[in-house]
Amino acid sequence: MITCVVEYVIxxxxxxxxxxxxxRWMELVDRHGGTHHGYFLPAEGASDKALALFSFPSLAAYEEYRSLFGRDPDFVEADRIRDESGCVLRYERSFMRPVLPSPDGSPAVTAENRDIEMRP
Structure with missing residues (x-):
């Protein structure tokens, strides 16, 4: 599994x-094979920072989803919200791998010991 963390300045x-x-993007990620973990908006502190986290089973699955950008009408429509409103000033995307708690209390499960497909 690979998780994309998007840091926004809004x-x-x-x-x-x-x-x-x-x-809109939460719907699209879920429809195209990912799991969206939500958007996180300012509550206290800086009023112009926001985050989004979503995961795909592999980097290849994420790349397949990304191939729809600018081509699929639903993706174009979602980007139009951003472009027409000016709500996003800039963003930065990072990819993370999870370290998950194990259900039985044994040491944390990582990509290496869980047999999850990972690519550099």
Whole structure:
């Protein structure tokens, strides 16, 4: 499994548009083989920071999903929310691998000892 962490700088005056943008992308990620863990918006502290986390079974599965950007009408529509509102000022994407708690209390499960497909 690979988890994408997207760190956003948003326009605080466009938070509602960012929420619409986020809800749309959550649907698209889930529809195309991923699991969206949600968008996280400012509550206290900096008012212009937001995060999104979503996972795919492998980097190859993520790349298949990414191949739809700019081509699939639903993806274009979702990006239009961002572009027309100006809710996203910039973003940075990172990929992480999980270290998960084990259900029986034994040492944490990692990609290496869980037999999860990982690619560099």
């Amino acid at each position: 326009d605080p005056a466009q938070t509602e548009a960012f929420e619409r943008f986020g809800r």
